[in-house]
Amino acid sequence: MNRHSLFFKLNLLFGVALLTTIIAGVFLWRHWRMQEHIQLRMQGRLVLREWHRNGEIPEEMLGMMGLERLRGKGQAILLARLHARFAPLKNRRHLFVLRSRSGPLIYLRDRDRELLLRPESTLWSRQWLPLGLMAGFLLILTILYLLLRRALLPLKDLEREIRAYGEGESPRGQTRYASRRDEVGTLARTFYESAGKLRHLQESRQLFLRNILHELNTPVTKGRLLAEISEESETRQMLHSIFERLSLLLEELAQIERISAAQEGLEFRPVRIVDLVDQARDRLWIEEEIPIEGGGRRILADFASLSIVFKNLIDNGIKYGRDLQIRVGEDRVEFCSIGPKLEYPLEWYTRPYSRGEARAKGFGLGLYIVREILERQGMELHYRRTGEWNIFALSPLQFAEGESGD
Template structure:
């Protein structure tokens, strides 16, 4: 569990955790090291104090010259002090009688150091032994190490900060926004990665623009002969041939409109706008796109079911499903019904020979089949753009293509 947490956590969290661990470890080591050194120094100073007490008394007794004693104290590390409070305390301790001659020494150990008072009938001089701390250099090294560690932490965060910009741009790119720039101006590995990603986005943007220009040019060139053909048909005398030609040109015009929608959808320029509408509206639109006048070809269980989807894209998917169902159905009919939140489009015939996942791949074609093999691939992508999923079932000699989650109100359920 801990391993999974460490793997899934962000890189900034890992860096911060590593810095805190290093900082706390260093502070803990410093604390225990200084504590141990203080204890050792206290023991050494205690031994030094005892040695001083044992040696100063004979020197004071034997020497009559205060300068000799002063020189000894200086060599031992004492310096002259002017602390009036300590001096007064030592003078008042065991006051010397006025008739006593010679030099006397009084000692006092405090937390601030060791004091010794050399006293004669004429004068008294206070000396202090305050050992220099051996930890000053270590304190300086510790502070410098903490500062360096903190600076390295800040530098690491600054080095990885562009990852957030790169992540934001990649997220925009995944949502279809190609108008992004990932140039960071850094020379490190992250900067190189951002530069390569920016190059890839530029190439994809250029490819999309050329593809879009190519498709639009084709559609424009196709529109010209279709328009001329319809004008020529309008000048013909009324006949069944004229009606057939007009229907053919209408069909070609609707196909170009479908290609335009698909091009917008693939280039991420089409904005899906869902709304509620009755199933009858979508079926009528699909019939018009298929140029079907025969109502018996499409059998609907209830036309009052309420659908919520993008009307244009949804009718485009229905049109392709109806076209496939009629084309490959044994009775050349398509059956439509709602079941809970799903819409089922069915036809009577043999089951699919391959797995359904193969049919939704681009350019998939069974043996001897006509067309480009894009029908179900287009249907799948059109539905997925609306967050719908299409599945397949075969029951009772019927092929069922199920659009899941598009029905918001089932009239049969209400009646029941």
């Protein structure tokens, strides 16, 4: 069990309280036994003194002390055991407080006379106070533990619902905790209200994006048709390239939005790194070759989204540097270019919509998209400066079966 969990702490608290109650009960029991022993010895001394002085013990005195004589066969058996254990006992005055199965006994001897006394009260009547106190504490402790555990159990359901909501499922059970007036009920209602607002905001954003894409796709499609019927081949080719570029940008915009909203399912399959680079070059309309060291290796990745990562990193390397090179290492792929050193830590550039002079010189929204895609594929973006080279690295790579990073 997680030692930071509330249930672990509750169980630990209950265990400590239970152990403390039992220990306190044992000490209370021993104290009660000791007090009883002292009381019986004091009563025995009074009885023995009266017996020695007057030669007899008034029954009224025994009744006031709550004692009674032990007679018959039981007395004879107990006396025989005492003689065997404490012999010789003759011609002496003795006082013992003994414990037997039936309870405590007072043994009195005055010369050749012997007497056994026992309390008139039963064993239960003498022990009900410590036993009752201990049982009461244990009962109250157990009830409080069960009530607290029952009050906290909905947290596990809320945890499952929050996890499911994070994976794109709609939260269920909104009415299950609506009537609760404790902190758990407040937390549940706050979560469901926030989830409803976020779902409404997400639906509004998706609707807005669909409308924009629909409105933009219509003129792009018409423009491509007009380009096909153009009489001049050079103009037709130029228009075709422009509208093809716009179509790719719209497609990429829609895919980035689906990835950011965690709605795009990833399809992991073996892909060659050189194919990712070629796809990025096509999106950027780059004709010249990019040097690739180890580009023939295959990794397990989602081709569509990872090609956007390659495209953004290649675009940054070309815009803000020169001599771009791509190297595949043991567990990473590196994008190396000569250029100025980053003025801020990499985390600053991966934040969306950062403002200021540094952003104007920096990498815009591209690295934020790179980070979001890499997180979904179990990878991270790293940056280091070696000499005059800026090196951005994606790691760790998961090579396809039969491939090696050596």
